[in-house]
Amino acid sequence: MVAQRLSQYIEDKGISLYAFENTLKVSRGSISKAIKDDKSIGSNVLENILRNFDDINPVWLMTGKGDMYVNSEPSYKPERTFLLRTDGKKEIQRIPLYDTQAAASIVNTFNGKQNIIDYISIPNMPLCDGALPITGDSMYPLLRSGDIVLYKIIQDIQEGIYWGEMYLVYLNDNGDDMTLVKYVQKSDKGEEYIKLVSQNQHHAPKDIKIKKVKAMALIKASIRVNSMS
Template identity: 55%
Template sequence: MVSERVGKYIEAKGISYYAFENSLGASRGSISKAVKDGKSIGSNMLEKIHATYPDLNPTWLLTGEGDMLLTDTVWQNSSINTYRLKTDTAVESQQIPLYDLEAVAGLVPLFGDNNAFKPVDHIMIPHLPKCDGAVYVTGDSMYPLLKSGDIVMYKAINDIANGIFWGEMYLLSIDMGGEEYITVKYVHKADDKQYIKLVSENKHHQDKEVQLAQVKALALVKASIRINAMT
């Protein structure tokens, strides 16, 4: 059954159902429930799975025949954007670890010691700026530049107070009353030096000022990936 094979693929990848559903823009529990109950998965969702996970063999998924994974996956059907500073130097080859934010319990522990966490996969794209890791994007605040399910690759900023390049795009972890709020925003100066202004690409989202002291983790977004289709 297709749903059973989806479950086997998720297990083989070592990712959580939450991360898998989130990468597809699916409602939480929708895939896990289909797998658990042996129910069918709609054709629209199967198309999203094919587009988002190009290493998954569609023949195996639909029929059970052949190998689970395609061995020669390339990024030819994806949009790759880079966001470089003038001081950036391209790296000819690097393995960028892709992390499941739910599994690592947020950016703060991940940035504290990323060697303590096992990535769900690695991304290899030549001639990118140096990156520390990659995570999936959620929400629509940076749409249409980024949409939910896209991947952003980042370089962590250790000195938050002095390491901000104003106007650039950042991945942030913000303490909101004891809860971690993770977002991708442009970071601008605020009138009060103790605050920063978070600006969205999506004009339906209003700018928001937060205290700099509330920012617990910060990373400069270096590149993004959007999987478009699979051949």
């Protein structure tokens, strides 16, 4: 039934029935009651749903055939994974891919406030908060400009660093905002500093004050897109 497939969609999106009904601007309980009683949903309500949630596949919703989403995201195989021993793996997850070129600040991206280009699904990966393409050659040849990195946001920068791991580091240095991909190591200058180290030997390590770091994310995996021309 349509109502049960709609219930699957709402659950997969991770939104509440109340929020769903609120988006549609329908009376509270109207959708939840139809789902609970497995009743038919009127055509005007279905049109409202498809207008407000344009990622749902109308053929799947009406018939159960095909995929739940209009453009089902491809399942990628990561080029590399960077796992901690404590990482638990999730069988499947939809990881948002963000448009960093349009982002004024990566902090907005970390907060989910920038445009999502698409979603990436990778089986048996640790939980990730997002993915984005990188630029620059500081981590070459491990990472190349254009590679996509999948990351987990660090909530407590002071206490949450795993030394020697690779991070996205957003910092303000002398008034300049910059986003770097670096290994983060302990600094010989003391606890107020961290050392940023590149894979590319042409980039010298740099010690910076940790208070300059505005956001950090632990890199969990990378994807390389090889285009054929």
